[in-house]
Amino acid sequence: MIRELMSSRRFAPLFWAQFFSALNDNVLKNALVIILLYSAATGHGDALVTVAGAVFIFPYFILSGLGGQLADKYVKSVVARRLKFAETFAAIFAAAGFFLHSVPLLFAALALFGIIAALFGPVKYAMLPDQLELGELATGNALVEGATFMAILLGTVAGGQFVAGSAHMGWVASAVVVLALLSWAFASRIPATTPSAPDLPVTTNPWTSTVGLLKTLHADRRLWDGTVIVSWFWLVGAIVLSLLPALVKDIVGGTEGVVTLCLAIFAIGIAIGSLFAASLSHVRPNLALVPIGAIIMGFAGLDLAWAIAVTNKGQDIAAVDFATSFAGLRMLVDFVAFAFGGGLFVVPSFAAVQGWSAASERARIIAAGNVLQAAFMVVGSLFVALLQAAGLHIGWIFFGLGLASFGAVWFVLTKWGKEGVRDFGALLFRALFRTEVRGLENLPPSGTRMLIAPNHVSLIDGPLLHAVLPIDASFAVDTGIAKSWWAKPFLRVVKHYTMDPTKPLAARDLIKLVAAGEPVVIFPEGRITVSGSLMKVYDGTAMIADKADAVVVPVRIEGAQRSHLSYLNSSQIKRSWFPRVTVTILPPVKLPVDEALKGKARRNAAGAALQDVMIDALVKNAMLDHSLFEALGHAHRDRDTGKIIVEDALGTKLTYRKLILGAQVLSRKLENGTSVGENVGVLLPNSAGVAVVFMALQNIGRVPAMLNFSAGPVNVLAAMKAAQVKTVLTSKAFIEKGKLDKLMAAISAEARVVCLEDVRGSIGVADKIKGLLAGTAPRVARQANDPAVVLFTSGSEGTPKGVVLSHRNILANAAQALARVDANANDKVFNVLPVFHSFGLTGGMMMPLLAGIPIYMYPSPLHYRIVPELIYQTGATILFGTDTFLTGYARSAHAYDFRTLRLVIAGAEAVKDRTRQV
CATH class of the missing domain: 1.20.1250.20 (MFS general substrate transporter like domains)
Structure with missing residues (x-):
């Protein structure tokens, strides 16, 4: 400056x-x-x-x-x-x-x-x-x-x-x-300015003017x-x-x-x-x-x-x-x-x-x-x-x-x-939290009717906003919280209004205050998050904005949830005494509520609109300007609690540290014979290994082309041709168990095949030391809009078509899913959907990896008897699947197998009523 x-x-x-x-x-x-x-x-x-x-x-x-x-x-x-x-x-x-x-x-x-x-x-x-x-x-x-x-x-x-x-x-x-x-x-040379008071009379008497x-x-x-x-x-x-x-x-x-x-x-x-x-x-x-x-x-x-x-x-x-x-x-x-x-x-x-x-x-x-x-x-x-x-x-x-x-x-x-x-x-x-404030230009001018709506992640949120907001805003505080010993010192130095949620008429004073042009801060969730994500948004906050004809200014507080003053425990997030905190002020939004709606219907519509505003704020504030490998490093920094993050049916268990180390070591071996930006075929089932291979390719700037091994040789070769794939990564054990000899023979005639068992045998102690020293820094820097993965259609309607997704695409999809899905590090995702499918890759693997949610990777969704048993054994709480697979699991499962499941996320096809009833 x-x-x-x-x-x-x-x-x-x-x-x-x-x-x-x-x-x-x-x-x-x-x-x-x-x-x-x-x-x-x-x-x-x-x-x-x-x-x-x-x-x-x-x-x-x-x-x-x-x-x-x-x-x-x-x-x-x-x-x-x-x-x-x-x-x-x-x-x-x-x-x-x-x-x-x-x-x-x-x-x-x-x-x-x-x-x-x-x-x-x-x-x-x-x-x-x-x-x-x-x-x-x-x-x-x-x-x-x-x-x-x-x-x-x-x-x-x-x-x-x-x-x-x-x-x-x-x-x-x-x-x-x-x-x-x-x-x-x-x-x-001083630039001219407009006189402030051109009609002001000048008093020449020094005493009088003074x-x-x-x-x-x-x-x-x-x-x-x-x-x-x-x-x-x-x-x-x-x-x-x-x-x-x-x-x-x-x-x-x-x-x-x-x-x-x-x-x-x-x-x-x-x-x-x-x-x-x-x-x-x-x-x-x-x-x-x-x-x-x-x-x-x-x-x-x-x-x-x-x-x-x-x-x-x-x-x-x-x-x-x-x-x-x-x-x-x-x-x-x-x-x-x-x-x-x-x-x-x-x-x-x-x-x-x-x-x-x-x-x-x-x-x-x-x-x-x-x-x-x-x-x-x-x-x-x-x-x-x-x-x-x-x-x-x-x-x-x-x-x-x-x-x-x-x-x-x-x-x-x-x-x-x-x-x-x-x-x-x-x-x-x-000084303590290295607090950074972004988006101050989004605050409306003084006198504008505005309701400031931040997410609520820790006990320091109120004092933090009072300290960093450049306007003198009032705070709406629940009467129960206002009586707490820890809240009283803060409330002595800020303008605040207590609200009793059991008395709806108490909001009238706040409506008048906002309508008069006084900025008011209300936490729409009404409580500090215990999941790490957005919780229920109360309709009352939306009604105050609606009745006062005010704009809502969404605010995102990030980082404070990692402090010891949040309600998240050490198994949910990586705790720190003084984490870096960012406050982002997003552009003001007028709640889109149909003027014809009245009463409870209008209240519900306003609440839903505010919920959407808060979710949009979460997504817009997500870290999308990074590569996938950088995002994995950020997840390791912020969310690694030392627990297993990826495991599979072979008994392989990887923490964030082991996953990143494996990707660093493997990536050095995969550099030979490939170039930056090249599409590299990946023919692997759901396993911990496919996660390592995927992130290793991201680390060196290669683009994984996820091949559908169930599509048959003709469609696989067509997909390879469309993506100009010259190298295919696979596994001898997978080829043998999957009986894919004919497919591999066809692929070998068109491209170089690299088996992971051969690569593993060439890795020595020096390679592991180099990978350890590399940390989370990518070997090849990639931009957010660079290609990150190539996915293909099934070929059921003709030649498979390739779709290129950028790093930003995948990160945005994961952020949108996390904004809607109530998932946190205490959950465990059971992913049976193959990663060559966008649902299996983004929802089943990348979303949990970036959110610190453990994943159990299973290679086949068709094992209707085995999958329910493994869900029971692993204690999985979230299951991704399609209607067909879910119906098959329900028919074969014991009534107790799904006792730990709390979320079942279906996609790819419509869910039938009979499946919903299960």
């Missing part, structure tokens, strides 16, 4: 105009500071330095109101350009003061620069929200604040070096003029409190910067170089803190950083006071000697920590004030803030000057600043407690 902003005309010219202007201010100001400290004849140089700061700041107090009115009434870019043009004449006046070595002239020039800066401040900060999005505002402010303090750094170095000798006065005089011209040049602005600001307590918080930072910053030269000279005994070093360290700390705050403020300013910044400032201030108390003054200590001493290094660390905390403190605070201000009066709100900040700085600077004149030790002043910073923590928490808790939650979720 930083690179994008710095190369954009909507930000870059303003950035450079204010940077060169701030640099010019600091070259002039710091050159004058060095003159006062090391060249003034009077013995009150440190007090004069503080007065110089007040001279520069005082115009903010009386002219900010006028600047805000001008910025709101006229085109801001024009106002900025004219102010920067006027600044060139002030720079010429300052140059005369340096040439004449006149301190009074330089004080007058400093006042002129202060006047122009007071008028320019509301313009530049009001332009930022006009040019930037809310999500860019914190970064824009951080760049401006960081540049301001880098200008302090460069101005400090340049100002100090320019006046090191009287012969160098010409350099500083030239510098202030050149910098003023550069600022004017960049200001001329009082009026402060009254306007005070009327909005949130903006007033935010401005006070920002003003505290500028008060502290002004005091610290004014004290640094005297601290170095009177306490440390350092030279001008030490002053420059300390100011440089402070400026760098501010810049780093500002950019760090921006990096943690994405969709909105992160107010959780404000009290954290104040705490850091407090501890740094106290330690700096302690360091000052134990420091012995030296004589003309150089910067290198100071930085390499223990006392000097300690002070520098305190300075940078204090400044870093200041950056965390001010960037989100000021960005929040900008964002909360109405566009029509934003410049005046910022101007009022400048008045308040000027008042804080002027009063604070003069107060410190009086304390210094009275002989109070600088260490006590820093001690007071440290204690006052802890007081600022209390003030921030009192005023922004709820906002801070939300942002702290976002910070915590991002």
